[in-house]
Amino acid sequence: MGVRGTVWIYVDIFFAWLSMLLGLYLVDRLVDLAPILEEFMSRTQVGVVEVLITALLFLLWLIAWRILTVKAFRRIIGS
Amino acid sequence: MRGKGIVGVDVHKPSKPEIPERVGLSMLVGFIASLGLLCLVDLSSASTYLAVMLSILVAAGIGLVDDLKDLKPLHKVILATLSGLPILALRAYEPRPLIPFVGRVRLTIAYPIAIPFALSVTSNTMNMADPVNGAMSGSASIIITTLVLAYLLAGKPKGVLAGLALLGAVLAFYVYNRYPARVFSGNVGSFAVGAALGSLVVTNGLEVVAVVAMLPQVLNSFMILSSVGGLKGKTSIPVRPTRLLEDGLIEAVKDPRAPLTLVRMILASSPKREAEIAREFLTLTAFSSFLAIITLFLTVEVWV
Numbered sequence: 001m002g003v004r005g006t007v008w009i010y011v012d013i014f015f016a017w018l019s020m021l022l023g024l025y026l027v028d029r030l031v032d033l034a035p036i037l038e039e040f041m042s043r044t045q046v047g048v049v050e051v052l053i054t055a056l057l058f059l060l061w062l063i064a065w066r067i068l069t070v071k072a073f074r075r076i077i078g079s
Numbered sequence: 080m081r082g083k084g085i086v087g088v089d090v091h092k093p094s095k096p097e098i099p100e101r102v103g104l105s106m107l108v109g110f111i112a113s114l115g116l117l118c119l120v121d122l123s124s125a126s127t128y129l130a131v132m133l134s135i136l137v138a139a140g141i142g143l144v145d146d147l148k149d150l151k152p153l154h155k156v157i158l159a160t161l162s163g164l165p166i167l168a169l170r171a172y173e174p175r176p177l178i179p180f181v182g183r184v185r186l187t188i189a190y191p192i193a194i195p196f197a198l199s200v201t202s203n204t205m206n207m208a209d210p211v212n213g214a215m216s217g218s219a220s221i222i223i224t225t226l227v228l229a230y231l232l233a234g235k236p237k238g239v240l241a242g243l244a245l246l247g248a249v250l251a252f253y254v255y256n257r258y259p260a261r262v263f264s265g266n267v268g269s270f271a272v273g274a275a276l277g278s279l280v281v282t283n284g285l286e287v288v289a290v291v292a293m294l295p296q297v298l299n300s301f302m303i304l305s306s307v308g309g310l311k312g313k314t315s316i317p318v319r320p321t322r323l324l325e326d327g328l329i330e331a332v333k334d335p336r337a338p339l340t341l342v343r344m345i346l347a348s349s350p351k352r353e354a355e356i357a358r359e360f361l362t363l364t365a366f367s368s369f370l371a372i373i374t375l376f377l378t379v380e381v382w383v
Contacts, residue, residue, distance in 0.1 A: 006348070009344055010363070013366065013367055013370070017291055021179060021374070024179050024180050024181060025180045066301070066302070069339075070339065073344055073347055076347040076348050077348075078333075
């Protein structure tokens with residue numbers, strides 16, 4: 001990573017914040033797609049799909065944040 | 080506390096001084112007094128202040144039991160959910176959180192179900208974020224200040240008043256808890272502060288803003304849990320994350336079995352003194368609080 005000191009933690013937190021906002025933006029787009037999806041599915045099914053996709057995005061966010069943090073930490077500490 | 084033998088060893092100092100423990104009880108007295116006064120002054124919102132007060136009392140009770148009996152981590156997580164019950168019982172919540180970009184969402188079923196878990200998360204997160212002198216009380220002061228500012232900008236006077244009531248007690252405690260600490264909060268204090276934060280947000284809204292402000296604390300607890308493989312007590316973790324050197328510096332342990340804590344991350348590049356670690360902890364919280372205020376500006380409905 002090449003970043004010394006604690007700057008990498010600020011970058012890590014900034015990444016978490018930015019990706020959280022991106023995820024929320026994607027959820028917003030998903031909500032906009034609901035009327036189109038309702039042509040193929042019932043309203044309840046669309047709701048379930050929305051919740052599942054949101055949960056999936058949250059899990060992906062957690063995994064990505066963990067991978068980035070652990071990799072950066074190992075690079076800095078040198079082990 | 081010292082007279083009664085209720086002391087804790089300050090492990091990050093070479094002389095290993097004994098410091099009065101469980102002084103977080105003083106914060107609890109401050110919370111109760113100021114929220115009680117608000118109940119009397121602002122009768123129309125008394126149920127909200129009462130719900131916050133009772134949540135804090137329940138969490139502090141669990142923290143006190145933990146101080147006395149050393150509860151298992153899983154028991155702490157489960158018991159801390161009880162602190163959400165006063166908010167549910169008094170219906171002191173609005174199940175329509177404001178989300179950036181998305182706007183206001185209706186969660187009439189999911190929101191009340193999530194409240195006990197949210198309170199458990201904030202209580203345990205603040206309990207885990209107290210590794211060096213002043214880290215917990217200082218970062219809580221910054222987060223509450225951010226929330227007060229956010230409620231002020233969003234036109235939520237109830238949140239501003241409740242936040243200020245909590246801030247006074249935490250700031251007063253920080254004066255004695257900052258490096259070099261003259262008092263320790265104990266689990267009773269950190270649980271009370273965690274519940275104070277959680278109940279303030281649940282009863283007044285701006286949930287995402289609060290999550291962003293607490294990102295360093297969330298990062299700390301999430302990384303600890305994921306690196307040790309779940310909820311484990313100190314005794315079942317084979318390697319400590321940091322080590323005190325003879326010259327008073329603290330260094331990160333390189334053993335990959337050590338938990339990945341925020342302090343270990345701060346020390347990754349070089350050993351540091353405890354005061355430097357505490358300062359870094361607070362600066363990181365100030366940074367995330369700045370991001371939280373930007374998040375507030377992205378929460379469109381606040382400005383409409």
